Amino acid sequence: MGLFGGLDANSQLFIQGYFTTITLTVAALGSALVIGTVAASARVWGGPVVQSFVRGYVEFFRNTPLLVQLLFYAVLLAPANLNITRDPMVAAIIGLSIYTGAYVTEVVRSGIISVDPRQIEAARSLGLSQLEALRFVVLPQAIRTVIPPLGNLSIALVKNTAIAGGIAATDLLKVAGIIESRTGGDFTPYIAILVAYWTLTLPLAWAVSRLERRLAFAR
């Protein structure tokens, strides 16, 4: 912590928690987008077995509490069980990715099916290959549809990272608890983390609304 060496222990801890929350969000969002796009494509274009597998994935993870899932990974990945990691951060990122991925799957799927399949037929009849048709006809329209809900999912993800403290990851909420107890019940850290969460979610909300306007159909 050389960079923040001049700050007192509580401020250092706060900054650490802030970056932990950002790390959780960025890592989980990245993997959730990959998981969601792959799963949605499989759901729309895959065979019946693949389709029902993806449906099972989405319904299972959307319909169980996130905290329960995180506790499950923390214990499952621990040295006494699968011996993959003892780090609560890794368990939290895996848990948040798979959970958020289920929502991303549904969003991307709805984006894909919002494009009339006859457009693919039209594109094909104009001489585009199947991939070109997806790349130049379907995806540009699908992305416009999914940007606003994906933005909402990102904002929800920032807020969901607060649950990672339940498996002892040192995120913002956990840090507030530690500082509160060190200072004998001082409420200030909770106000500070509210503001800290806003510094993450408000720019996201703003960026999404800008993107939304830029990508909007000229109607």
Place this chain on the structure above:
Amino acid sequence: MKRITITLGLAMALAACTTAGTASPGGSAGGSPSMIIVEGVSTPQSIRDKGTLTCGVKFDVVGFGFRNPTNNEIEGFDADICREIAEELGVQAELIEAVSANRTPFLNERRVDLVISTFTVNAERLALMDFSRPYYIAGQSILAKTSDTSISSVADLNGKNVCSVTGSTSEANVRAQAPEANLVLFATYTEAGQALNDGRCNAVSTDDVILFGLIDAYPDTELKGEPFTTEAYGIGMKKGSTELKTFVDDLLAAMDSDGRYEELWNTNIAPYTDKEPVLPPES
């Protein structure tokens, strides 16, 4: 619309700051101005008028405050002291769970009259609240797997994953004595014990009496080395509870001389320690 939403949000934040700020009477508690402090203190008379004595105790520390899974009764030394005080006052005892991090807020917000919750008396806490005379002396120890020979003193915790609980003196003690230890902080000792059991931490460090309960639950663990701190447990009260403190101190002394203290000790703590059942001297 968006602008309105943001403005509203900021207004609410501001309101939150102001409320928290005014709730504390001009730093009389010696704490930060943003602490939520409800006016007034409990006195023996106010507790009699109310008809119940509310105590914050642990629900997961065997020997001190533990919810018996077979009948849901709260058992232990702390719980029994609360019942003893309630009986002396002629009121009902109400036990609510006070995990480490909740203890100070519970007092300041007057959600409890007393905190009897393996609560170590120290200088920082004495500035924020009142304590009875100490009723038990514990020491912080290290619990690890019996098979783990790499830990035999607090210095060996450097570079290890050490589990403890948010808001306990144990956390600060480990930070001070093993600065390179990677602290993994849970809300309860039950969770810390589970984490030790499945290998997420190498050791759990907290007061020995709390670790005794974890040894009960996980027989393949043992205490490593000697206790490296002295923790005097006191009964926490809101700052300014002079009358209640006198009442509780007198009762503890009376319990010591008429054998009630020893009786509670024998039922609750004797299985876990070979110390003598005597009330520690007033500090």
